[in-house]
Amino acid sequence: MCLAIPGKIVELVDGQSEVGVVEVAGVRRKVQLGLLSEDMPIKGDWVLIHVGFALSKISEFDADEQMRLLSMLGEIDQAMEEVRGYGADVLGRESSDNHESRSRPN
Amino acid sequence: MRYIDEFRDPELIARASEEIDRLSDRSRHYRIMEVCGGHTHAIYRFGLKDILPENIELIHGPGCPVCVLPMGRIDDGLAIAREPNRIFTAFGDMMRVPGATGSPLEHKARGTDVRIVYSPADALEIAKRNPDKEVMFFAIGFETTAPSTALTLMSAKKQGIQNFSVFCNHVTIVPAIRAILDSPDMRLDGFIGPGHVSTVIGCRPYEWIARNEGKPVVTSGFEPLDLLQSIVMLLRQLQAGEAKVENQYKRVVPWEGNCAALKVMAEVFELRPYFEWRGLGFISQSALRIRDTYAPWDAERRYSVPETRVADPKSAQCGEVLKGVLKPAQCKLFGEECTPEHPIGALMVSSEGSCAAFYNYEHRKSLVTTISAVA
Amino acid sequence: MRFKDPQIEMSHGAGGKASRRLVEGLFAPLLLSGSSDRLADAANVEIGGATVAFTADSFVVRPLRFPGGSIGELAVNGTVNDLAVSGAKAHSMVVTFVLEEGLASSVLEAEVCAMSAALKRAGITMVGGDTKVVERGKADGMYITTAGLGSPIPGVHIDARTVRAGDKVLLSGPIGDHGITILLARAELDLEADLCSDTRSVLPMIEAMAAQAAPGIRWMRDPTRGGLATCLNELARDCGLSVELNEEEIPMRDQVRGACELLGLDPLHIANEGQFVAIVSPEFADIALNTVQLNDGGEEARIIGQIRAEPAGAVVVNTRYGGARIVDMLVGDPLPRIC
Numbered sequence: 001m002c003l004a005i006p007g008k009i010v011e012l013v014d015g016q017s018e019v020g021v022v023e024v025a026g027v028r029r030k031v032q033l034g035l036l037s038e039d040m041p042i043k044g045d046w047v048l049i050h051v052g053f054a055l056s057k058i059s060e061f062d063a064d065e066q067m068r069l070l071s072m073l074g075e076i077d078q079a080m081e082e083v084r085g086y087g088a089d090v091l092g093r094e095s096s097d098n099h100e101s102r103s104r105p106n
Numbered sequence: 107m108r109y110i111d112e113f114r115d116p117e118l119i120a121r122a123s124e125e126i127d128r129l130s131d132r133s134r135h136y137r138i139m140e141v142c143g144g145h146t147h148a149i150y151r152f153g154l155k156d157i158l159p160e161n162i163e164l165i166h167g168p169g170c171p172v173c174v175l176p177m178g179r180i181d182d183g184l185a186i187a188r189e190p191n192r193i194f195t196a197f198g199d200m201m202r203v204p205g206a207t208g209s210p211l212e213h214k215a216r217g218t219d220v221r222i223v224y225s226p227a228d229a230l231e232i233a234k235r236n237p238d239k240e241v242m243f244f245a246i247g248f249e250t251t252a253p254s255t256a257l258t259l260m261s262a263k264k265q266g267i268q269n270f271s272v273f274c275n276h277v278t279i280v281p282a283i284r285a286i287l288d289s290p291d292m293r294l295d296g297f298i299g300p301g302h303v304s305t306v307i308g309c310r311p312y313e314w315i316a317r318n319e320g321k322p323v324v325t326s327g328f329e330p331l332d333l334l335q336s337i338v339m340l341l342r343q344l345q346a347g348e349a350k351v352e353n354q355y356k357r358v359v360p361w362e363g364n365c366a367a368l369k370v371m372a373e374v375f376e377l378r379p380y381f382e383w384r385g386l387g388f389i390s391q392s393a394l395r396i397r398d399t400y401a402p403w404d405a406e407r408r409y410s411v412p413e414t415r416v417a418d419p420k421s422a423q424c425g426e427v428l429k430g431v432l433k434p435a436q437c438k439l440f441g442e443e444c445t446p447e448h449p450i451g452a453l454m455v456s457s458e459g460s461c462a463a464f465y466n467y468e469h470r471k472s473l474v475t476t477i478s479a480v481a
Numbered sequence: 482m483r484f485k486d487p488q489i490e491m492s493h494g495a496g497g498k499a500s501r502r503l504v505e506g507l508f509a510p511l512l513l514s515g516s517s518d519r520l521a522d523a524a525n526v527e528i529g530g531a532t533v534a535f536t537a538d539s540f541v542v543r544p545l546r547f548p549g550g551s552i553g554e555l556a557v558n559g560t561v562n563d564l565a566v567s568g569a570k571a572h573s574m575v576v577t578f579v580l581e582e583g584l585a586s587s588v589l590e591a592e593v594c595a596m597s598a599a600l601k602r603a604g605i606t607m608v609g610g611d612t613k614v615v616e617r618g619k620a621d622g623m624y625i626t627t628a629g630l631g632s633p634i635p636g637v638h639i640d641a642r643t644v645r646a647g648d649k650v651l652l653s654g655p656i657g658d659h660g661i662t663i664l665l666a667r668a669e670l671d672l673e674a675d676l677c678s679d680t681r682s683v684l685p686m687i688e689a690m691a692a693q694a695a696p697g698i699r700w701m702r703d704p705t706r707g708g709l710a711t712c713l714n715e716l717a718r719d720c721g722l723s724v725e726l727n728e729e730e731i732p733m734r735d736q737v738r739g740a741c742e743l744l745g746l747d748p749l750h751i752a753n754e755g756q757f758v759a760i761v762s763p764e765f766a767d768i769a770l771n772t773v774q775l776n777d778g779g780e781e782a783r784i785i786g787q788i789r790a791e792p793a794g795a796v797v798v799n800t801r802y803g804g805a806r807i808v809d810m811l812v813g814d815p816l817p818r819i820c
Contacts, residue, residue, distance in 0.1 A: 002144020002169075002250065002328065002458070003745045003819050004302045006109035025107045025739025027674040032227055034257045035367045046109060048305065048358050049743075051197070051247075051819050052225025052671075053254040056305040056364060058109055062357040067112060070331055073121045073338070107739060119802040143820055153804015172820060198745075198816035211813070215490050224670045224744070224817060251819070330802060446812055447498055457745075458820050467806050 004050035006058050007031070009041050022049055109357070113329030114152075122334035123157045129341040136162045138340060139430055140298040141283060143170030143458035144328055150467040152330045162337065165430035166463070168282045169300055171246045172199050172456035173428060174383045175275055178414035180205030183244045183273045184213050186409045193219045193236065195229040196244040203455045206416045210244075226258040226272075233262075233270035242405050243272045250302040252276040252394060253367035256374035259396070259403050273405035274396055277381065279303050280311050281392035285383075287319055291431045296340045298333065299325035301355050306371075308363025309351050316349040327355040374400055384418070384452060385425035424451040427460055434464040441465065483507075490813070494541075496706025496752070497811030501715075522702065523567035525633065532633055534569030536560060539626040545588065547666040549658075549677025552625055553592035555754055557599035558680050559705070560629040565684040566701040566757050568639045568691075569631030571603065576610040576627050581620040588622065603682040605629070634688060636695030641719035644699045649766035650724060650786040651759045653686055653779055654679070656709055657737035660751035660815075670744065670817065674736040679755035686776045687757060693772045697765025703757050707811045710749035712758065713796045714810040724796045726786035726808075745818035749798070750811045760788065 007022035007029075018034040020041070032053045033041060039057065041047055047054040130136065140146060146166045149155060155164065168174055180203060187194030194210060201211045201222060214220035219239075223229045226243050233241035245255045255272060262270045279300055286292055299312055304325045312323045322343040326336035336354040343349065353359055374397060381393030396404035405411075418424055422439055426432040434440050434453070444450040446462050453459035457466075484506030492499035523536035540556045561571040576596075580589065600607055658679040665672050683703065691698065700720075702712040709731075713724045733748055741748045755778075761769045766784060773779040789797075796808045 002142050002147070002300075002302050004250070004305075005743050006107075007743075008108070024743055026676075026734075026736040027672055027739040027743060029670075029672045029743070032225075032254070032257060035253050035364060035370065038366045048302075050250055050302060051254050052227050053257065055250070055253075055302065055367070056358045056360070059357050063109060063112075066335070066354075066357060067118075070118045070122065070335060073118075073125045107735070107742065110742065114801070116801045123802075147820075150806060151800075152802065153800045153806050156804040157802060170820065197819045199818045199820050201816050202813065211490065211492075215488060222669065222817065224672075224819070228669075228671060247819070446809075456820065457818060466809055 004048045004055060006046055007049050009043050009045050009047060012043060020054070022047065022054070024049075110329060113327065113331040115331065119157070119330050119334060122331060122338060125338050126162070126334065126341065127159055129338065129345060130159055130161060131345070132161065134161060136295050136341075136344070137165055137293060138162065138296050138298060138337065139165040139167045139286065139294050140326075140333075141167035141169040141279065142298075142300045142303070143173065143456065144301065145298055145326065145333065146170070146460060146463050147458040148328045148330070148333060150463045154330060154333060155468075157334070158337070165294065166460035167286065167430060168386065168428045169248065169279060169303075170453070170456055170458050171248055171251075171275075171277060172203055173424075173452045173459045174277065174282070174385065175203070175246060175452065176382050176384045177205045177416040177418070177452075179275055180210070181207050181414040181416065182411050183242070183405075184208075184210065184218065185412050185414070186242055186273065186405060187218050187220065188213070191239045193221060193232060193239050193241045194244060195221050195223045195232060195241060197224070197246065198222045199456060200244060200246060203452055204449065206414065226255050227261070230258050230262055230267065230270055233267055237269060240269050240271070243270070244275070245272050246275045248277060248279045248300070248303050249306045249371070252375065253306055253364070253371050256370040259374050259400050260370060262403055263400060268402070271403050271405040271408050272396065274375070274394060276375070276394040277383070278377075278392055278394070279307075281389045282383070282386070283312075283315065285386050285389060286429055287315070289429050289431065292429060294321060294430075295344060296322040297324070298336050298340070299323045299351070301325060301327050301332075301359070304353075304355065304359045304363070306364050306367045309353050309359065309361050310363075312351045316351050320349045322349045323351045325351070325353050325355050325359055327358065373397075382415075385428040387425075418451060422451045424453050427453055434461040437461070492813030494706075495811055495814045497711050497750075497813060499813055500707070501810070522563040523569060523629075523631070525567075534564050534567050534631040534633060535628070536563040536567065536631075537626070537628045538563055539624065541621065541624050542663065543621050544666050545592065545622050547662055547678055549662060550680040550754075551592060551595050552623065553596035554599045554680050556625040556627050557596055557603055557605065558682050558754065560627045561603045561605055561682045561684055562703045562757070564629050564631035565682070565687045566639075566703045568637035568698075568701070569633050570688065571605040571629055571631045571684060573606045573608045574627050574629040575608060576625060578610070578612045579620050579624040579626075580612065580614045581622050582614055582617045584622050592623070603684065634691045634695070637691050637698055639698070639700055641700050641716055644716070644720040644722060644760050644788055645762070646722060646788050646790045647763050648699055648760045648788040649763060649784050650713075650726065650788070651761050651766065651770055651773070652709070652731065652783055652785045653683060653756045653758070653773060654781040655732040655734050655737070656704070656753055656756065657733055657741065657748045657751040659754040660708070661737050661740045663752075665740070672740060672743065674740060676734065676736045679753060681755035681778065683755065683757045686773050686779045686782075689776050690759070690769050690772050694761060694765035694769040697762040697769060698759055699762065700760040701757055704753050706752050708748070708750040708752060709758065710747070710796060710808045711810045714808075716760070717794050717796055720788075721793055723789040723792050723794070724786060725789050726796065726798045728798050729801050730783050730785040732781045732783055745820075746815050747808070749808055750815045
């Protein structure tokens, strides 16, 4: 049910409108594109493949956005600590250092 | 590998882990269920339990289509395949799952033509290449896989391929989650929602969990960073006393789901009034069958089906483990009569079944006092 | 441990737990004489005061030809390698062919030529053989079995009982090439990749390593059927210690990773035909590694882990993020999964 892998469309098969060839780390496999008929992928698009069918297009924008959020995880914490160090947090309240200090990823 | 490796970045994983540490309330014990068998597998494969704090307990849910398939269905499928000139095709996951008369691989050893396929489309190809045989595809899976079976049936009809049929065991995920929440022994704080099922059905089908049951749901990807980020999002909701559905797996899951996939499913399938789930009993409106318009390709109508019903041994506690009420090791048969090599229940056969995952990854660790320090 | 399985299944030949049950439960107690219940790739036999290493192997592969090699080459290299990882230099071998009625002579000739070339490359002599023909429909074209003789490499003593906590695990090169190549060549899964079998003789690397580090070499194996995980699990059982691997250090080609991700396979269970794994004492580990790396074809060798005392009898893999998982022996054939 769950094993689905991102692959890049490297070819669209001539004469078969809903079939493409996808590549994953140098391994190629024919995939059926019929489930994406309302937004047909083109060569170069990345799709999620499950049992030989493309289930979804992968949004580069959302992937990048997610990486950005993840990279900020430690940093928001750090920024908050610095601001608290000035005696008040960003909302102007008194600082209360009520959590244990954590090691910083440096 | 793109869209995989970045979500396995060790430094970001360390940060996510620290954020989880920071967010979790030490005085609280969190019980979070991951519904999907694929998530269970990922948690073990990446050793994520070692990264989470002790007060976050991950409970394995029933989202394993192999695990919930009643044994009798396997016997039925193999009974059809045993006849001359028939070819039984199924995913690799099914090959070692035993029915009362044995597993597909065991039947193969006794002479039945049993073949592994990666895709239902490959099963159709086998039918095209073997016009003198009748090829049956033993279909399993939740809504992730059903659209592919549907499209394959549409293709068979369009191309007029008569020697192909599907034995349909597709089930739907929401009734399984409902069964969990209806269970009186269950106490859960939130859900790591299905990842790939959601690419098809979207996130709306889980809104009742948040609204009516007051539990947060975060649909999650399968890489370590996806799962950790989902836990961060759940903790944030729990801290704020919120309960809503959030989509962590945005890069792949559209909120509204996949329209085209839902359309082909509706074209080919309809809901069965009820279906038996192994371990969970009969659940209404929880499984798919092939519509009349595709009857010639429906193995259940084309062939006579014995309708075998096989009860699990009373001592096997698959149901309670499936619902997360019992841990695998608490089942009386675990590790003794029931091991991956001679499985009694399906949770031990499927590599993502809780019992098999627990046995392979944790049980053996727990047999000794210390694990050596990580290099 | 008597063998209780009611019939023979494919899993009994897959090199994992079922194979072990068959060998330990049926063949060994009834057929093997001598006090040794440790089953190694080759046996040391004393004849007239001389010690020779003696091995046997069989080769069943479909398709017969695949990118990077063929059944004939597997037969020669496999025999040489069995001897090499047992600490012996291959000297001579015999071969039997079981041929299927209807096999094209051109196919047979191609195999024999391949074997001839492989013999020269490996430096082993063929001294005899036998042929049988079976009816159409049997033998998948051809089956090959071999027996090989070799002389012990001076200074090398292979024994799982000498393995100690702190010893290093040395792997000669990337895993999974052969098994994935075969899987792809069968064309049942409709995958294509630029990948070929790694079949080759590992004797030159082992001889070079032995010349520099013989006293430190405790144990060796070629991770064929069942993959790295299976042979290291056997070691863990035999020496009563734990094998700890660092996932990051295990060399693997991208295509093998890709195919395994796609099919849900574990690369540690995939067969290799041109690699060896050695357990080397800490004092000799660096020089052993350097020597192998300097050898032609050994450039990708790595130290991939170490021996620990606990958890005894298990193989543990450290993931990159502070997690660990236990890797078991293969249960049956590696099966692709979709879940």
